Amino acid sequence: MEFKLSFPINESVYIKNPDHSDIGRKIIKHGIDLINELGFEHFTFKKLAIEIGTTEATVYRYFENKHRLLLYIISWYWFYLDYLMDYRLQNMHDPKKQLEEIIQILTHELPESSGGLDYNKKYLNNIVVAESSKVYLVKEIESINQEGVFKAYKDLCRKMATVMLAYNPTYKYPHSLSSTIVETAHYQQYFVQYLPRLTDANDANKKEYANVYLTDLLFKVLG
Amino acid sequence: MEFKLSFPINESVYIKNPDHSDIGRKIIKHGIDLINELGFEHFTFKKLAIEIGTTEATVYRYFENKHRLLLYIISWYWFYLDYLMDYRLQNMHDPKKQLEEIIQILTHELPESSGGLDYNKKYLNNIVVAESSKVYLVKEIESINQEGVFKAYKDLCRKMATVMLAYNPTYKYPHSLSSTIVETAHYQQYFVQYLPRLTDANDANKKEYANVYLTDLLFKVLG
DNA sequence: CTCAAACTAATAGCAATACTATCTTTTTTA
DNA sequence: TAAAAAAGATAGTATTGCTATTAGTTTGAG
Helix, strand or coil, X not given: CCCCCCCCCCHHHCCCCXXXXXXHHHHHXXXXXXXXXXXXXXXXXXXXXXXXXXXXXXXXXXXXXXXXXXXXXXXXXXXXXXXXXXXXXXXXXXXXXXXXXXXXXXXXXXXXXXXXXXXXXXXXXXHHXXXXXXXXXXCCHHHHHHCCCCHHHHHHHHHHHHHHHHHCCCCCCHHHHHHHHHHHHHHHHHHHHHCHHHCCCCCCCHXXXXXXXXXXXXXXXXX | CCCCCCCCCCXXXXXXXXXXXXXXXXXHHHHHHHHHHHCCCCCCHHHHHHHCCCCHHHHHCCCCCHHHHHHHXXXXXXXXXXXXHXXXXXXXXXXXXXXXXXXXXXXXXXXXXXXXXXXXXXXHHHHHHHHHHHHCCCCCHHHHHHCCCCHHHHHHHHHHHHXXXXXCCCCCCHHHHHHXXXXXXXXXXXXXXXXXXXXXXXXXXXXXXXXXXXXXXXXXXXX
């Protein structure tokens, strides 16, 4: 028994909704696999088309370019985080516990079986950590932001900021602290794995490091 | 009377040292101008060659590809930060004042006239904020890290960690906090400008926002 | 039913990008 | 002053990013 998670991803992200056809869903699923395997710079629509047994032109009918496909994947992640936070925090009324749960969600692989979607969560996590900043670190940022494609990220930060203010109503920078926590969760995971000298992790605490570091930081900042 | 700042940038970053010839220095200077103007994705060696009145082949004699040129520019920035910190902190013995000065350096444009170099510091700052993460968020991270090209960043974090420990010897994550402060300085500046909903900045506090936010955060974390 | 409109897929092709190779000329320096 | 090194000119290749055209397939109005 499965139900299908479907998120209202901004329509200007795609040309044709990939969620409405078999080939569209293949583009997302195998897109995640291939971006994970090759890295975003080496990923191309041609390689993706070969992977899923179709042609480049078909992929271009769904997405204007590979940046838009990445934006779709990362948007899906933002919506999924938002959904997970709602779901996990709903019966949790202590803001401290809520904040701990938020960091838990941000620093661990997304749970595998929630929804009928079969995206590889390990790969999705790798992409989020290594590639997500590339969706906004582009010269076209002002025009794509005007399309509203970052709304999900902004909503997520607003939700986190609300919980922070419930914990400490006098804290002045809850939105910045939220985006800091999200971004730091990503690149501290990356640094632990690839540039450990930029962290204080070691082989023993590696696995829970980002969680422990961020929890310590968050509660010290919020007091 | 000018003296020339020269930093020991890792030799594997370039094929031929751009600092040793006129055309090499032009590649860096106009490279900074063009990457700032076009964004890293739209920047090409062909466009750079036209800009400085030479050919693509000549630029390729200095750098293997545009990623290496960016790495050179960002390495120069890391060395310059390190140098600036030494210079500004040398007669400052209070760790609290030192930490405040470090954040000041990280959240403001680099000073213009230090050294004989004529890189445009405003453009360099834009590049650091918008493009620097692209030097390590690549599939080849493990092999390029082995070349030692990130040593300057690691040394910088070590230096910052030392000051943090002087201020609070019991803090457990000084290296992570250093990289967090550096990265957060970059993207909070970016967010204030392009995605202000991810921050708590407004038109009135915009200019000093990153500084104020990070100073508050740092001293709350260190206690 | 059926025939045209609309939608989808497949093929081809083009311009830009990311290089590499070669050969000539100029500059350096031993 | 010869030879080594650097720069310039020119050409060429494979890949990338994207578009145009055509062929086939589905849909739905009469």
